[in-house]
Amino acid sequence: MVAGPYHRNQTRMVDVIAAFTGDPADAAAIVRRTGATHLIACLSSSEIPTYRQARADNLANLIANDRAPAWLVPVSGFETGPLRVYSVR
Numbered sequence: 001m002v003a004g005p006y007h008r009n010q011t012r013m014v015d016v017i018a019a020f021t022g023d024p025a026d027a028a029a030i031v032r033r034t035g036a037t038h039l040i041a042c043l044s045s046s047e048i049p050t051y052r053q054a055r056a057d058n059l060a061n062l063i064a065n066d067r068a069p070a071w072l073v074p075v076s077g078f079e080t081g082p083l084r085v086y087s088v089r
Contacts, residue, residue, distance in 0.1 A: 021054035028071045044082035
């Protein structure tokens with residue numbers, strides 16, 4: 001676990017927010033830099049709708065619109081619905 005909305009690890013929280021809200025071209029590098037092997041997005045959380053407002057083409061919107069980038073591989077059983085789980089390629 002790199003970060004969740006309840007964590008106090010400010011550096012990793014900044015990474016999570018930047019990955020979900022920023023330039024989608026930067027998201028892969030941010031996630032890989034953390035050493036994460038999986039990315040989890042809970043679309044029903046209060047954070048994702050906020051992240052989606054940051055920019056139209058960000059990672060949060062790509063995932064919510066079923067257009068996850070190629071470096072994220074859906075984990076079987078979590079391809080649809082509010083909880084999305086991906087392996088990091």
